[in-house]
Amino acid sequence: MSSDPWGRVDETGTVYVRTAEGEKVVGSWQAGSPEEALAYFERKYEGLVVEIGLLEKRVKTTDLSAKDAQTAIEHLRTQVDEHHAVGDLDALGKRLDALVTTVDKRREERKAEKAKQADEAKAAKEKLVAEAEELAQSDQWRSAGERLRALVDTWKGLPRLDRKADDELWHRFSHARSAFSKRRKAHFASLDAQREEARKAKEKLVAEAESLSKSTDWGGTAARYRELMTEWKAAGRAQREFEDDLWNRFRGAQDVFFAARGETFAERDAEQGENLKLKEELAAEAEKLVPVKDLRSARAAFRSLNERWEAVGHVPRDARPKVEGRMQAVERAIQEAEEAEWRRSNPEARARAAGLTGQLQDAVEKLGKQIDAARAAGNNAKADKLARELEGRQALLDQAMKGLEEFGG
Structure with a gap:
């Protein structure tokens, strides 16, 4: 018989392993010595x-799934439980128990992490x-369209949620894009x-503009072109392929039209420049008639x-x-000379002027x-009042005397 701390072989060749529950048969060995067994x-x-x-x-350093780890543990535990080895099987069982605890903990951590990722993914999708x-x-068609396309790419990069939640959010997302x-x-x-x-509106404006291009009604046509420009601006833009043409x-x-008008106006301006020179010469000749000395000849010359x-x-x-x-x-100077001459030669006007002058002189002397x-009576207030009235009458008298002088004295 042969033995060691964890097993032995009896005289029949049966191999035993020592466990906390006692000896367990490992197997039978007939092919050699007990030591070899x-x-x-x-x-x-x-x-x-x-x-x-x-x-x-693997459990500690790799992404081995809990399911695969559990399968591997169960496979090893079966081998340990079947007692087909000699050694500290109880220690191996404890190590496997510890592994189960680690795997369970890892499973819960991964479950929590997955739940967290799901919550984050849901929040991200709800934000999208x-x-x-x-x-x-939005009415910002280009920028909003580009942003919506970017949101689709972002959506595709996020994890899927549970089917119901994911479908509901995608329905809202898709509906917004469709809207x-x-x-x-x-x-x-x-x-x-x-x-x-x-x-269509601009084609009509073009047709009218082209029909007016040969017009010589410079003022009216220029005004109509301004109106056409206002109508053009109010019409809005046509399709790009038509607008420029x-x-x-x-x-x-x-x-x-305006080139033709410009040529005509240039010729007219040259002509009017010559006319201005002639009229300035005539004005200078007319100005020599002033002051008017001989009314009759001045009137004839001016005519x-x-x-x-x-x-x-x-x-x-x-x-x-x-x-x-x-x-x-x-012309005004000649008219004034005519009026002065008429007053001098009008006896009735002179008599009226003389009469008015006499009345005013009497009033001034009386005041x-x-x-x-x-x-003298010491009534200065009355004297001052009368003095102010005298000033007004004196002014009227001065004007009357001047008018009388125009009649020749």
Whole structure:
């Protein structure tokens, strides 16, 4: 018989292992000595030790799933429980128990981590849905569309939730994208319709602009072109493929008209410049008639100058007030001379002027005596009042005397 601390072989070749529960039969050995039998089953034990050590390392250092770890533990436990090895099997059982505890703990940690990741994924997807629903109401078609496409990519990178929650959030997310797409499609359809209307309106404006390009009604046509430009701006933009061509035609028609008008105005300006020189010469000749000495000859000379003036024609608009003002000044001087002559030759007017002058002289003399009497009586207030009245009458008298002088004395 042979034995060691963990097993023995009896005289029949039966191999035993010692456990906390007592000896357990390991097997029967008939092929050699008892020492060889113990050595054989001790090697099997060492094999179990290595396998358990490897499993412990895998559980601690790799992503071995709890399910796979549990399967491996159960396989090793079966081998330990079947007592086909000689060694400290109880110690191996305790190591396997410890591994079960570690795997269970790891399972709970992973479950908690998975739950946490699921909560984070759900929160992230809810945030994406909220942003998508907000973007669904946006009118920033390009930036909102690009952002929605980026949200889809982000969604794809997030973990899936439980089917019900994931489907509900995806439905909201998809609905928001569809709502935005429908609004954008409707917007651009409406925009296309508006641009088609703008194209038709601008084609009419172009046709009218081209029909006016040969007009010589400079003022009226220029005004109509301004109105056409206002209508053009109000019409909005046509489709891109039509807009530039329509504008070039519209602008080209105006350029033809305004170029022709510019040439005509340049010729007219040259002519009016010559007219201005002639009228300035006539104005200078008319100004020599002032002051009027011989009314009859001055009147005749001015009439002749005015006839020549009318025959000259237009002058530049900005120069017109000044040169016409010179002639008007001469005309007023002649009219004033005529009025003065009429007053001098009108006996009735002279008599009325003389009578008014006499009345005012009498009133002035009377007020002077009343003032002296008031001063003598010590009534200064009355004297002052009368003095103010005297000032007014004296002023009227001075004007009357001046008018009388115009009648020749």
